Amino acid sequence: MNIRSPLALCALLPFAFASAADSEVRAPAQIIAEAPDDHWRPADLDNTLYLDTVEGRVIIELSPIFAPAHTRNIKALAREGFYDGLAVYRVAEGFVAQGGDQSGEKPIEGAKRSLAAELTLAELSPEAFTPVAGPDGYAPQTGFVQGFPAARDPDTDEAWLAHCQGAFAMARGAELNSGGTEFYIVIGQAQRYLDRNTTVFGRVLEGMTTLQKLSRGEGPMGMLPQPERNRIERVRVAADLPEKERAPLQVMKTDSDSFRELIAARRHRPEDWFVYRPDYADVCAVGIPLRAAPELSAQVSDK
Known part of the structure; x- marks a missing residue:
């Protein structure tokens, strides 16, 4: 095995x-x-992305349960080749790697440039939650939902995905609903204080070592002066590739x-x-x- x-x-x-x-x-x-x-x-091949960079492949499984709109949109972006040739333009050591269209000017075909944030799942039954016993500083309860680290409020049944290492989320500006194309991945320690502030809608299954090989940004907030050094070759939905190109x-x-x-x-x-x-x-x-x-x-x- x-x-x-x-x-x-x-x-x-x-x-x-x-x-x-x-x-x-x-x-x-x-x-x-x-x-x-x-x-x-x-x-889940229908909800798995292959992020191919100059340093290798990162495999990301998406969560349509917690963020259906974001899952649909990033799959649409991948299928229209939006990310091909762009870059992971922000890599802050011990924090996040952020990629997409830094200029905000690349044309989009059928996908959306911005979405309403999906910060929480309104109701999650206790039976769907595998808890981790003990106190947590950021949530009444923590645990797992269908392969994703999550948190939950047992008083309201509201749940959300946690910013553990490998969390895949949507970057946004000051406006809550401004995110839609610029993703980030937690590459350092858990950043739990970001929980319920951005839309987490996936996690890295494989490829954290690939992300660690990316060039670090020397500018403010980890921005790279030459983002092409972290070129994104392509992003694809796993189910769309021939079987021989998929990771089983x-x-x-x-x-x-x-x-x-x-x-x-x-x-x-x-x-x-x-x-x-x-x-x-x-x-x-x-x-x-x-x-x-x-x-x-x-x-x-x-x-």
Whole structure:
């Protein structure tokens, strides 16, 4: 099995083994390795973007549940080739990488240049939410919804996506509804103070190392004086590409028993290496495991 999550890879270090005393909670590496196939789902090709840059590919899964209009619009922009030849023109170290049409002048065909912000989901039932126990400084409750780190207000059932590392969101100006084409990705630590201030509508499945290779901006707010150094070759919807060009990725289901146990393991840290166990897990520190489809792994191993 090919584990693709950076946090999952950390769990495979030599010290990551559960002790007998903590046998009720398995180590993260064991949970991921032994998760049954029905605890995984294929990445949604109809709602996955391939952002191809000069440094490589970034794979982004979108969330039409939380931001249907933004999801539709960026897919329309991708399909009309809007981003082809543009750039990731703002890269602020430890913060965000922002791309699109810096000039604001590139013609748009059928998509929209600006949209009404989709900051929250008006109602999310508790059954659709996999919680992370414990306090949070930015929300009454945090957890996961269909593969995305999220937050929720149990008093109103309102929910929203969280600005964890890899969050894919729409940049905007001072006007709330001014965003529509300029996306940004959180490349540093979680920027939770931005929650409910911009539209988060996806997350990076694979390609954070690609983003880290981009040239950093030296100007104010990380703007690049030569943005073409971070040229965007193209952005495409995965489902629109031939099968041979798609990445057959699977994401652990965040409503599965394996993922619930993984949350507990991140909280209690059963590995022998740990001297101090904080009995706490932040929603942004619980990585969602990713793997290549088993049939692909079998083909590779047979060669």
